[in-house]
Amino acid sequence: MDFYDAAETWSRDRIAATQLTRLRSLVEHSRKCAFYRERLDAAGVTPESIRTLDDVRRIPFTTKDDLRSQYPDGLLCVPRRDIVRMHCSSGTTGTPVAICHTQNDVNTWADLMARCLYMVGVRPDDVFQNMSGYGLFTGGLGIHFGAERLGCMTIPAGPGNSRRQIKLVKDFRTTVAHILPSYALILAEHMREMGENPADLPLRIAVVGAEPYTEAFRRRIEDLFAMKAYNSYGLSEMNGPGVAFECPEQHGLHIWEDAFLAEIIDPATGEPVPDGEVGELVMTNLCREGMPILRYRTRDLTRFLPGECACGRRHRRMDRILGRADDMFIIKGVNVYPMQIEKVIMGFPEVGQNYLILLENDGLGDVMRVQVEVRDEYFVEDMRILHNLQNTIARRLRDEILVTPRVELVQSSSLPCNEGGKAVRVQDLRATK
Numbered sequence: 001m002d003f004y005d006a007a008e009t010w011s012r013d014r015i016a017a018t019q020l021t022r023l024r025s026l027v028e029h030s031r032k033c034a035f036y037r038e039r040l041d042a043a044g045v046t047p048e049s050i051r052t053l054d055d056v057r058r059i060p061f062t063t064k065d066d067l068r069s070q071y072p073d074g075l076l077c078v079p080r081r082d083i084v085r086m087h088c089s090s091g092t093t094g095t096p097v098a099i100c101h102t103q104n105d106v107n108t109w110a111d112l113m114a115r116c117l118y119m120v121g122v123r124p125d126d127v128f129q130n131m132s133g134y135g136l137f138t139g140g141l142g143i144h145f146g147a148e149r150l151g152c153m154t155i156p157a158g159p160g161n162s163r164r165q166i167k168l169v170k171d172f173r174t175t176v177a178h179i180l181p182s183y184a185l186i187l188a189e190h191m192r193e194m195g196e197n198p199a200d201l202p203l204r205i206a207v208v209g210a211e212p213y214t215e216a217f218r219r220r221i222e223d224l225f226a227m228k229a230y231n232s233y234g235l236s237e238m239n240g241p242g243v244a245f246e247c248p249e250q251h252g253l254h255i256w257e258d259a260f261l262a263e264i265i266d267p268a269t270g271e272p273v274p275d276g277e278v279g280e281l282v283m284t285n286l287c288r289e290g291m292p293i294l295r296y297r298t299r300d301l302t303r304f305l306p307g308e309c310a311c312g313r314r315h316r317r318m319d320r321i322l323g324r325a326d327d328m329f330i331i332k333g334v335n336v337y338p339m340q341i342e343k344v345i346m347g348f349p350e351v352g353q354n355y356l357i358l359l360e361n362d363g364l365g366d367v368m369r370v371q372v373e374v375r376d377e378y379f380v381e382d383m384r385i386l387h388n389l390q391n392t393i394a395r396r397l398r399d400e401i402l403v404t405p406r407v408e409l410v411q412s413s414s415l416p417c418n419e420g421g422k423a424v425r426v427q428d429l430r431a432t433k
């Protein structure tokens, strides 16, 4: 195995032993803030009482509301002067939370990120273009310092502005891009409208994450640009990107277990789910000095993949994120995740690069409308062909989610897109009626 740092080659035993030592130190260290000291005391948790990794379950969970209640610096465990950087979450589901890092924290983070990039074949000769928002969002500086650490020429392009994005790729012969999945398809569409083929760009690898997307969506990105796309998972509370990443096998994301302790729980009971079953990911940051976070409930849904990865790394893998617990909506009594819909529609070659789910109430009951862009070459005048497509999509959706939506076919580039950030896939207009 060609690796960036030795921890990638550790055996399960070595990983587990390191996790236990680090968990004990973390319990000790996190007592430096009143919030965790009180919580841990109330639960009777001391470093000595952590005897096995299962003892992590005696530590109370930390929720996003806890982090909000401690904003801005209630969770600091080092003197303020030791902090060198702060970031915030994007605020996708409400008030953002702030995380503060020491110099060691940002160094560890950059190394974890460099490890991810190296794993999928990024090398110092590569030119790395970061098409993510900079500023408080961790996908900017977090990825940037990882690519620099690896020795890549790193272009802080920022999000959107497709024309300039493409010019930079061409002028500097960019070989690796960090890009949001939704934006990748919009960029491809933009090029097509300019009469250009995205596959002609020098890009060979894309790092794609920060929002949920399906396997069908990934294949599309890979096909359009003729490059490999690797799934990158992270969250601000656990630094940001560099928490879990796909290896060249593209079968699950390795969680860097030397730095993070991952659990998957039943969100209703808080108990671990049987291996291989879907539940809520809970994460503990084992190495952070500035603001340790214990057993953070991510609200992201995934499962551990059983078995060992063919790449040789023994860090456990998780499946791609199914969605956030908060993304689920209920229509006619049925629970639906946007990714179930994406999985179906992105399987149709006629379907273009964007879609939108609208939930409404027409006075008689809830209605779900799925607006789907159709590629120009299929947007023909023969209404029968379009009707057929519409009906087939509606039928397949009904098979998947057990509710029949109204499918509306629209022209490419006609749906709203959020070039600067994470895609909004669902508009729930029911509450306003």
Ligand code: ADP
Pocket: 088, 089, 090, 091, 092, 093, 137, 138, 208, 209, 210, 211, 212, 213, 231, 232, 233, 234, 235, 236, 237, 240, 298, 300, 320, 321, 324
């Ligand atoms: P926010 O939760 O406000 O969006 P962050 O910017 O910290 O704040 O984003 C972290 C969240 O983004 C994760 O909890 C997860 O829901 C989502 N996310 C990040 N990477 C991925 C990925 N590869 N696949 C699916 N969702 C992801």
Ligand code: ZN
Pocket: 247, 248, 249, 254, 309, 310, 311, 312, 313
């Ligand atoms: Zn692997």
